[in-house]
Amino acid sequence: MRPSARRSVRTLACTIGAVGGWHLLSEGWRTLEAAIVAGTASVGPGRVEWAGGDQIWVTGDAAPFVVVVGPLCSSVGPAVVALAACASFARTLGAVRSVARAVALLFLGNLVRMVAVVVIGARDGAADLEVAHDGWATWWAVAVVLGATVVVARALRRDERRYALVTGPVTSR
Numbered sequence: 001m002r003p004s005a006r007r008s009v010r011t012l013a014c015t016i017g018a019v020g021g022w023h024l025l026s027e028g029w030r031t032l033e034a035a036i037v038a039g040t041a042s043v044g045p046g047r048v049e050w051a052g053g054d055q056i057w058v059t060g061d062a063a064p065f066v067v068v069v070g071p072l073c074s075s076v077g078p079a080v081v082a083l084a085a086c087a088s089f090a091r092t093l094g095a096v097r098s099v100a101r102a103v104a105l106l107f108l109g110n111l112v113r114m115v116a117v118v119v120i121g122a123r124d125g126a127a128d129l130e131v132a133h134d135g136w137a138t139w140w141a142v143a144v145v146l147g148a149t150v151v152v153a154r155a156l157r158r159d160e161r162r163y164a165l166v167t168g169p170v171t172s173r
């Protein structure tokens with residue numbers, strides 16, 4: 001099989017793996033994130049409780065409201081893409097470790113963002129929560145995803161160079 005065809009097959013497998021993984025992991029991952037965020041944010045102002053599933057009940061100084069950890073607010077999508085890229089393209093243990101670090105960065109970075117937004121909501125109300133969520137928290141998420149992308153890309157690039165040193169250059173016919 002030609003190298004370009006091999007890359008296309010790997011990319012297709014990565015895409016199918018990412019979509020399938022996201023579908024399978026999304027609900028459980030979001031439930032875990034909601035439980036951790038509620039537990040962590042409960043030490044802040046107001047009262048924050050995990051309502052079960054992907055919902056967090058916030059009773060702060062303002063009117064009570066529910067925060068839902070939606071699919072796009074969760075770190076599950078980027079994490080699954082990183083894992084799928086690893087499964088499709090990584091050839092060494094070093095690349096796998098780098099992808100694991102990227103997934104940890106995504107998960108922890110997103111938890112920091114969600115806890116901060118929920119604490120703002122508990123302290124100042126749902127309107128301020130939305131302003132924070134749609135403003136600086138979105139840019140925080142973008143920065144975390146870009147950071148994780150750099151970690152994965154650098155690892156896969158090093159991995160590809162090491163593999164070429166072992167197997168020799170790949171030539172197309």
